[in-house]
Amino acid sequence: MSAQPANRYLSGSAANMVRSLVVIVALMAVVILIVPRVNRITQPPVDVAGSADTIASQSGWPIEIPVGLPDGWRATSVRYERSTDGVMTWHVGYETPDNQYVAIEQAKDPTTGWVTAEVNRAAQKGTVEAGGRTWTTYVRDLKVQNSLVNRPSSKGELTTIITGTGTFAQLTEFVEHLQVVKPSSPSPSAT
Template sequence: MSTPAPRSSYANGSVANMVRSLLVIGALVAVLVAVVPRVNNVSQPPVDVSGASAEVARDSGWAIERPEGLPDGWKATSVRYVRSTDGLMTWHAGYQSPTGNYVAIEQTKDATSGWVEAQTNRAAKTGTTEAGGRTWDTYVRNGKVQNSLVNKGAVGQLTTIVTGTGTFPELTAFADSLRPVPKG
């Protein structure tokens, strides 16, 4: 009969052995963190609101609007034309203001009250204001910071909402910059 090999001192489960193991694992994790590339959220490809809006205006036949001549510091962050609440196709263009707030335009034809509620985050109507030659209803959602300007279109017309975390002066400046998109 053969005698078993002597037991290794590393198999004793001592605190010193556990610390050595953790140091080895920590070094491996540090190497992985250093080697794996991370996405940089600061750089984002440019958003072509002009091109997208021209395509939507041409394809939909709607007289959609987009901001033009915004002061320096405004940056386009998103653009889309998608089916939204109540199945309504919605034109959207989102921007970051110079102060870092988010402001977007939402437009649809024959808006329902459900669509307006969804776009304003079920905010309460608080009054009216003038911007861009139109009268807008103002909405404020206190629990979640969201302010909105709503210009309800008649039957067969577009309803325009300027909404986001922006202040009312930012929303008004944005609404002042809205211009019709040429269809051709």
């Protein structure tokens, strides 16, 4: 029996490895180019007004929502849940026309820890007048977050925070559109 000659492609030369790598990279490039990619995920619409009416009725709180924001503002989240220090929190988040984020956070008689967490431990910078109220401004430079905080002087009222990556102009524009959702029938067990 005669031995068959060795196949030169099985010898494992560096040139063969480079050719194989080039073929694999070319195939991967083709796959990457032909597979469609999603540039943006669109969420279903968020029913802010409906949720606000329900929560205002259940909690007995005069929570606020923005009404009549200009075109391009889009509600992205709404919830009423326990937050820092167990504080019940009303939250509504919006995306601005330039893809920034602005949210309203409200709580009744919150702790200082709750306020600190909501403004992301930002430094207090001053005050601004908007929507007939005086707001304390907070700026977190390293992690872009601007916040407006309105803490009422009377106990039992809601502290309101407008916060997000939006500019202070966007935050004050948001404030100018806030309207109270009056509870239709407060729950006796509201916390």
